[in-house]
Amino acid sequence: xxxxxxxIDLHMHGVFSDGTDTPAELLRHIKETxxxxxxxxxxxxxxxxxxxxxxxxxxxxxFLSGVEFSCKDGQGQYHILGYGFDEDAPAMREIFEKGxxxxxxxxxxxxxxxxxxxGFSFSDEDVASLYAENNPGKxxxxxxxxxxxxxxxxxxxxxxxxNQFHTKSEYILPExxxxxxxxxxxxxxxxxxxxxxxxxxxxxxxxxxxxxxLIGFGLQGVEAFYSGFSAKxxxxxxxxxxxxxxxxxxxxxxxxxxxxxxxxxTNLPDGGNYPAGLCxxxxxxxxxxxxRC
Amino acid sequence: xxxxxxxxxxxxxxxxALSGRIDSNNAHAVEEEVLAAVAGREKLPVRIDAEKLxxxxxxxxxxxxxxxxxxxxxxxxxxxxxxxxxxxxxxxTQMMTVEKxxxxxxxxxxxxxxxxANGTIYRIDKDNVVKVYNNADALADIxxxxxxxxxxxxxxxxxxxxxxxxxxxNSYGSVFExxxxxxxxxxxxxxxxxxxxCVKEYTEMLKKIHGTLVPxxxxxxxxxxxxxWAKFMKDYLPKEEGDKLVSLIEAVPHDDHMIHGDYHTKNxxxxxxxxxxxxxxxxxxxxxxxxxxxxxxxxxxxxxYDHETVKRFQGFDFETAKTFWNKVLAAYLGTNDEKKLREVxxxxxxxxxxxxxxxxxxxxxxxxxxxxxxIDLWTGELIDLLHSTDSLLFLRNEMEIEAKSERLPEVLxxxxxxxxxxxxxxxLRMQIAIAAEEIFVNIANYAxxxxxxxxxxxxxxxxxxxxxxLIFVDxxxxxxxxxxxxxxxxxxxxxxxxxxxxxxxxxxxxxxxIYEYADGKNILTLKKEL
Numbered sequence: 077x078x079x080x081x082x083x084i085d086l087h088m089h090g091v092f093s094d095g096t097d098t099p100a101e102l103l104r105h106i107k108e109t110x111x112x113x114x115x116x117x118x119x120x121x122x123x124x125x126x127x128x129x130x131x132x133x134x135x136x137x138x139f140l141s142g143v144e145f146s147c148k149d150g151q152g153q154y155h156i157l158g159y160g161f162d163e164d165a166p167a168m169r170e171i172f173e174k175g176x177x178x179x180x181x182x183x184x185x186x187x188x189x190x191x192x193x194x195g196f197s198f199s200d201e202d203v204a205s206l207y208a209e210n211n212p213g214k215x216x217x218x219x220x221x222x223x224x225x226x227x228x229x230x231x232x233x234x235x236x237x238x239n240q241f242h243t244k245s246e247y248i249l250p251e252x253x254x255x256x257x258x259x260x261x262x263x264x265x266x267x268x269x270x271x272x273x274x275x276x277x278x279x280x281x282x283x284x285x286x287x288x289x290l291i292g293f294g295l296q297g298v299e300a301f302y303s304g305f306s307a308k309x310x311x312x313x314x315x316x317x318x319x320x321x322x323x324x325x326x327x328x329x330x331x332x333x334x335x336x337x338x339x340x341x342t343n344l345p346d347g348g349n350y351p352a353g354l355c356x357x358x359x360x361x362x363x364x365x366x367x368r369c
Numbered sequence: 370x371x372x373x374x375x376x377x378x379x380x381x382x383x384x385x386a387l388s389g390r391i392d393s394n395n396a397h398a399v400e401e402e403v404l405a406a407v408a409g410r411e412k413l414p415v416r417i418d419a420e421k422l423x424x425x426x427x428x429x430x431x432x433x434x435x436x437x438x439x440x441x442x443x444x445x446x447x448x449x450x451x452x453x454x455x456x457x458x459x460x461x462t463q464m465m466t467v468e469k470x471x472x473x474x475x476x477x478x479x480x481x482x483x484x485x486a487n488g489t490i491y492r493i494d495k496d497n498v499v500k501v502y503n504n505a506d507a508l509a510d511i512x513x514x515x516x517x518x519x520x521x522x523x524x525x526x527x528x529x530x531x532x533x534x535x536x537x538x539n540s541y542g543s544v545f546e547x548x549x550x551x552x553x554x555x556x557x558x559x560x561x562x563x564x565x566x567c568v569k570e571y572t573e574m575l576k577k578i579h580g581t582l583v584p585x586x587x588x589x590x591x592x593x594x595x596x597x598w599a600k601f602m603k604d605y606l607p608k609e610e611g612d613k614l615v616s617l618i619e620a621v622p623h624d625d626h627m628i629h630g631d632y633h634t635k636n637x638x639x640x641x642x643x644x645x646x647x648x649x650x651x652x653x654x655x656x657x658x659x660x661x662x663x664x665x666x667x668x669x670x671x672x673x674y675d676h677e678t679v680k681r682f683q684g685f686d687f688e689t690a691k692t693f694w695n696k697v698l699a700a701y702l703g704t705n706d707e708k709k710l711r712e713v714x715x716x717x718x719x720x721x722x723x724x725x726x727x728x729x730x731x732x733x734x735x736x737x738x739x740x741x742x743x744i745d746l747w748t749g750e751l752i753d754l755l756h757s758t759d760s761l762l763f764l765r766n767e768m769e770i771e772a773k774s775e776r777l778p779e780v781l782x783x784x785x786x787x788x789x790x791x792x793x794x795x796x797l798r799m800q801i802a803i804a805a806e807e808i809f810v811n812i813a814n815y816a817x818x819x820x821x822x823x824x825x826x827x828x829x830x831x832x833x834x835x836x837x838x839l840i841f842v843d844x845x846x847x848x849x850x851x852x853x854x855x856x857x858x859x860x861x862x863x864x865x866x867x868x869x870x871x872x873x874x875x876x877x878x879x880x881x882x883i884y885e886y887a888d889g890k891n892i893l894t895l896k897k898e899l
Contacts, residue, residue, distance in 0.1 A: 229398060230398070231398035234394050271427035274393060274427065274428065275392055275393040275426045275427055277455060277458065277459060279459070304431030305434075306459050306461050306463075309460060335397055336401060
């Protein structure tokens with residue numbers, strides 16, 4: 077019997093994507109919350125992971141490098157988490173660059189749209205800092221708009237203006253993300269499965285069909301414990317994990333002050349007495365030398 | 370303040386009205402607002418009013434889940450069917466109270482056809498009525514009434530069951546189908562010549578209710594409720610009288626038969642030629658004396674100080690109400706003996722006054738002159754009655770019961786109570802019980818076979834000489850048991866006919882066994898002098 081970490085949270089974002097915590101702040105919050113194993117899972121980048129790793133000292137909580145890819149194909153949208161991969165593996169570097177390229181191109185088109193349609197423009201310095209962001213998304217532009225007085229609030233900026241921009245975006249395909257994670261020695265896990273891209277509700281047969289397709293691509297786990305899941309959603313997902321022999325993970329999707337999700341809020345009872353799928357996940361990572369337990 | 374969130378804070382709750390769509394675009398801002406609204410108000414229950422909420426995405430669900438974590442007793446009301454479906458699919462309806470939006474019904478200009486302790490009944494169209502609850506937060510009451518009405522219906526009590534819950538003004542209503550019905554109060558007020566018919570139907574229904582055995586735990590125990598009144602009254606009565614009131618109620622044995630609890634003539638409806646009970650929320654189990662306490666109050670008690678009360682409430686005058694009460698009491702007890710009627714009435718008044726005084730005090734009756742005068746009048750009567758009352762129990766002379774052999778113990782205990790009251794010797798009691806058993810089981814097995822019907826058992830005790838008369842009545846196949854040949858008891862056992870022995874024993878035990886067939890009824894009278 078392994079000695080599993082007593083409190084875990086494997087899904088959170090920092091300033092390298094759309095979260096607000098710097099790596100140092102994140103580490104401080106993790107320690108305050110009493111989490112003993114955590115993973116940083118920024119969108120389409122692992123840049124924050126290297127930073128966090130540099131800050132870790134003896135006695136700090138266990139850390140697992142992670143990432144969350146926003147994927148899309150003809151069948152829908154998916155968020156795919158990767159854990160324990162080699163951050164410098166060529167497959168990873170390639171996909172990070174691809175994702176970043178998509179985002180930068182989208183940012184450029186968004187800024188053009190805002191200028192043409194509403195006449196909103198920003199100083200060269202602010203635009204440059206947007207491009208310098210690892211993953212500039214809607215909230216980054218929205219924040220700037222609030223600062224310039226173009227919108228009353230972040231949500232106002234997004235709803236009234238930014239969302240008016242409709243374009244065919246380029247996305248990473250789920251099979252690309254899954255293959256890259258596997259090729260770099262990581263474990264691919266479907267984030268908040270019942271919520272799809274985060275804003276849908278997918279259940280029952282539809283969910284099962286989705287999972288089977290992704291398992292076909294090499295998916296190995298599901299985030300069955302998630303801050304936004306009711307017991308019913310959680311149980312459905314645990315049932316799928318059992319049926320298909322999938323790993324189980326637990327994550328809050330903490331975004332700092334950009335979302336009100338609390339760190340460690342995963343609906344997974346603390347203490348280390350975890351469902352089989354999660355125990356297998358942790359044991360596997362421990363066997364690969366990624367975490368200690 | 371965002372358009373999607375409107376927060377209202379009262380002393381009772383934090384009400385958060387959500388509107389429009391809650392999705393990933395605004396979920397964050399909505400969440401900030403709702404969490405700010407509940408912050409520091411952890412003691413207040415939180416209610417989301419979803420009347421104007423059109424859509425909720427998973428991001429919105431997460432807002433609700435987080436709110437639930439900081440407000441564990443969160444409930445969501447007025448949910449439209451699309452949103453309800455999402456909440457139901459994702460298991461949120463099992464995590465918290467989620468109430469659907471209700472159809473809105475107006476009762477403006479509608480005829481009031483009934484009024485009870487907890488609500489008023491209006492006719493909304495020719496086929497439907499709505500009961501509007503007094504209590505604004507009535508959903509639990511509605512649920513309770515639906516449940517007890519269903520229990521009653523299953524047990525054979527004719528009643529209307531609500532098929533829909535609607536919003537009426539600031540309260541809720543339950544809708545019933547009630548075609549062209551009119552309540553007994555209206556019949557009594559408009560057709561005084563139908564008094565005796567009303568008495569007969571009203572009493573028959575009452576006996577039917579009281580003859581209905583309720584499975585344990587299905588309905589509240591009226592004795593416990595009455596004990597609550599009595600204990601309340603101890604503060605307003607001299608010590609000795611207060612103690613006596615409590616001990617009188619404590620001495621009433623537990624009884625698993627049904628009582629209606631608010632059985633007045635506005636709660637009895639004639640629909641076509643069928644009599645229906647409505648307003649079932651007070652349904653309970655208990656000794657019939659508790660029922661009579663409430664009936665006494667409805668017709669007389671509440672109007673003792675101001676005779677106009679009954680007119681305002683029932684639509685007929687105090688004299689009519691008194692006459693009706695007396696006739697019902699006589700019909701129910703199966704006697705016209707004035708002494709017996711007043712005796713039972715006084716027992717009913719003991720509980721009735723306790724209830725009325727408590728009710729009036731709780732409604733600030735002591736703060737007005739008229740209220741005080743009324744309470745003084747009732748308290749004076751109650752103290753007098755407590756001096757002259759030693760038991761709240763009474764005996765009916767007649768019981769109506771399903772003719773099934775399982776019900777035999779109730780029949781025997783009914784007869785036994787009368788025999789005990791006239792100090793009948795033990796040996797005779799046993800013999801009479803054997804005879805009664807033979808006759809009742811005979812009716813149960815043969816009168817309606819293969820169906821089940823009713824039997825009426827009547828006990829009369831005359832004094833000087835003390836004579837017990839038992840009368841069994843059924844509507845089954847004509848059958849004269851006295852005509853059956855006596856078995857030849859001189860024959861050895863193996864040669865005897867099976868059957869016939871029961872009636873033979875009955876004839877042996879009793880002084881007289883008389884059979885009559887009249888009005889489609891078998892009437893068997895057994896007499897025994899003590």
